[in-house]
Amino acid sequence: MPSSPSPLAHLLGCRYPIVAGGMAWCSGAKLAAAVSAAGGLGLIGGASMDADLFRRHIRKARQLTSRPVGVNIPLTFHQAEALAAVAIDEAVPIVFTSAGSPRRFTPEFKARGIKVFHVAPSPALACKCEAAGVDGVVVEGFEAGGHNAHEELTTLVLVPQVVDAVNIPVLAAGGIGDGRQMAAALALGADGVQIGTRFAMTQESSAHPAFKEYCAAAGSDCTRLVLKKNIPVRMMANRLRDRIEAAEAAGADREELLAILGRGRPEAGMFRGEIEEGMLEIGQVAGMLHDLPPVAAVFDRLLSEYEATRRALPKI
Numbered sequence: 315m316p317s318s319p320s321p322l323a324h325l326l327g328c329r330y331p332i333v334a335g336g337m338a339w340c341s342g343a344k345l346a347a348a349v350s351a352a353g354g355l356g357l358i359g360g361a362s363m364d365a366d367l368f369r370r371h372i373r374k375a376r377q378l379t380s381r382p383v384g385v386n387i388p389l390t391f392h393q394a395e396a397l398a399a400v401a402i403d404e405a406v407p408i409v410f411t412s413a414g415s416p417r418r419f420t421p422e423f424k425a426r427g428i429k430v431f432h433v434a435p436s437p438a439l440a441c442k443c444e445a446a447g448v449d450g451v452v453v454e455g456f457e458a459g460g461h462n463a464h465e466e467l468t469t470l471v472l473v474p475q476v477v478d479a480v481n482i483p484v485l486a487a488g489g490i491g492d493g494r495q496m497a498a499a500l501a502l503g504a505d506g507v508q509i510g511t512r513f514a515m516t517q518e519s520s521a522h523p524a525f526k527e528y529c530a531a532a533g534s535d536c537t538r539l540v541l542k543k544n545i546p547v548r549m550m551a552n553r554l555r556d557r558i559e560a561a562e563a564a565g566a567d568r569e570e571l572l573a574i575l576g577r578g579r580p581e582a583g584m585f586r587g588e589i590e591e592g593m594l595e596i597g598q599v600a601g602m603l604h605d606l607p608p609v610a611a612v613f614d615r616l617l618s619e620y621e622a623t624r625r626a627l628p629k630i
């Protein structure tokens with residue numbers, strides 16, 4: 315990484331253009347603050363919080379670090395409106411919105427001096443984000459953990475298309491777990507990266523230890539994208555996923571799949587550690603990550619691997 319902050323890092327208010335994506339049940343104040351303290355931008359994931367808890371996490375993060383910390387608000391979340399009001403009230407410096415129209419809150423945030431990034435899984439949506447006036451886009455490929463797009467474009471294929479299509483900063487996301495993958499994303503033209511899974515699998519992540527350990531022990535083909543008829547989600551193998559896949563193979567419709575899911579499965583799996591019956595959202599890259607380091611160690615590795623990769627690129 316360069317010795318002075320890149321233009322995107324400058325825009326994000328941090329040292330390195332490395333963002334820890336908002337992650338339901340995993341990215342509370344502790345993780346977000348640790349990432350910002352290490353030189354990246356940490357995001358508090360609003361999707362698993364009500365407005366009061368969201369406010370408490372924003373305030374706690376400020377006690378833990380003097381560096382800027384942002385928030386993530388998925389726009390399909392039923393409390394999105396309330397979370398947006400808290401973000402404005404607390405004068406959060408930067409908001410990452412996802413899963414919904416980038417036009418919904420962007421003008422309101424921008425009018426208050428809040429920077430806005432929106433998650434876009436396709437070049438077409440990235441262009442809509444640019445037209446909506448966002449400061450940058452997160453371009454998230456098929457490999458990513460959490461809810462996923464119907465487009466199924468991989469990071470390697472998606473990032474260059476978006477880089478060619480827009481004139482705003484691009485953060486590549488999906489499948490970036492080490493410095494080699496970060497170098498690859500920047501080689502594709504991205505200005506920085508948003509990382510989820512690697513930070514979900516750290517000491518500071520608020521995910522349940524049993525979930526983190528299950529991910530660290532998993533093999534390279536541990537995740538699959540399921541629930542494509544509902545909202546596609548990348549899930550770690552377990553009994554719940556087996557049941558979902560069996561139902562999908564038998565032609566189950568949306569309602570039948572919703573009945574299998576019931577309520578509260580993400581909290582049960584990721585936050586309470588119910589490994590077989592909870593929903594375990596994680597990215598493909600979990601299959602190559604076999605430890606649960608502190609955030610500071612992840613940064614040390616990302617940066618040194620990035621530099622080594624840059625230097626070792628072969629001539630052809």
Ligand SMILES: Cc1cc2nc3c(=O)[nH]c(=O)nc-3n(C[C@H](O)[C@H](O)[C@H](O)COP(=O)(O)O)c2cc1C
Binds near residue numbers: 338454489512514595
């Ligand atoms: C456990 C988990 C929960 C996630 N929750 C959210 C969320 O609430 N909102 C969101 O915009 N993205 C969410 N994501 C996506 C991440 O912010 C990030 O874009 C993605 O994980 C990047 O891909 P990677 O997992 O391969 O690093 C989640 C990802 C994971 C692994």
